[in-house]
Amino acid sequence: DTEVTQTPKHLVMGMTNKKSLKCEQHMGHRAMYWYKQKAKKPPELMFVYSYEKLSINESVPSRFSPECPNSSLLNLHLHALQPEDSALYLCASSQGTWVRGNEKLFFGSGTQLSVL
Amino acid sequence: GEDVEQSLFLSVREGDSSVINCTYTDSSSTYLYWYKQEPGAGLQLLTYIFSNMDMKQDQRLTVLLNKKDKHLSLRIADTQTGDSAIYFCAESIEPSGGSYIPTFGRGTSLIVHP
Numbered sequence: 055d056t057e058v059t060q061t062p063k064h065l066v067m068g069m070t071n072k073k074s075l076k077c078e079q080h081m082g083h084r085a086m087y088w089y090k091q092k093a094k095k096p097p098e099l100m101f102v103y104s105y106e107k108l109s110i111n112e113s114v115p116s117r118f119s120p121e122c123p124n125s126s127l128l129n130l131h132l133h134a135l136q137p138e139d140s141a142l143y144l145c146a147s148s149q150g151t152w153v154r155g156n157e158k159l160f161f162g163s164g165t166q167l168s169v170l
Numbered sequence: 171g172e173d174v175e176q177s178l179f180l181s182v183r184e185g186d187s188s189v190i191n192c193t194y195t196d197s198s199s200t201y202l203y204w205y206k207q208e209p210g211a212g213l214q215l216l217t218y219i220f221s222n223m224d225m226k227q228d229q230r231l232t233v234l235l236n237k238k239d240k241h242l243s244l245r246i247a248d249t250q251t252g253d254s255a256i257y258f259c260a261e262s263i264e265p266s267g268g269s270y271i272p273t274f275g276r277g278t279s280l281i282v283h284p
Binding site: 087095097099102146156163164166 | 201203205211212213215218258262270271274275276
């Protein structure tokens with residue numbers, strides 16, 4: 055199984071809503087990532103979990119709250135988002151061994167989020 | 171700096187070869203990658219090259235690396251309509267934290283027409 059599964063595929067939410075994005079992988083990877091991608095732009099790194107611990111937070115606003123309940127699951131909790139947060143949110147995973155820089159990322163298909 | 175630059179668009183005829191170019195600025199890069207993103211999908215790793223190599227071939231894909239000029243290219247032979255996608259170049263650099271997180275270029279939209 056070389057898949058990273060993200061749910062939901064599409065999400066529309068109001069600025070006062072609370073929602074969660076979910077990501078799952080069963081490749082035994084120990085690093086998991088959240089990226090944000092706006093249309094026609096490259097993915098921007100948000101968070102990295104390494105061995106279930108948050109290792110990188112790229113100065114993301116607190117209205118985005120990541121959670122890694124176990125080595126296979128990664129969540130992104132959303133609260134009080136702004137319209138400019140509308141984007142494709144991508145989850146990725148990698149082995150997490152950080153050996154000589156060869157971290158091959160496996161991406162999910164993403165959640166297309168619209169904030170109204 | 172670790173900027174990765176790519177041209178934004180490339181249009182080719184089906185059956186021709188496509189060459190997508192990328193320049194990077196960090197001379198300490200260890201691995202360089204090519205990812206493909208089809209509409210509405212995540213990124214898929216196509217191929218990668220270690221920075222001490224000049225060339226890597228994988229079926230229809232050929233990666234060329236000019237480390238002196240910090241130039242990376244991806245050649246797709248016999249381009250098909252299914253190759254239409256956005257292609258991202260990425261480099262892997264060791265930051266102070268010791269984590270090799272790839273940095274992505276802006277992506278090149280490849281359009282293949284019959």
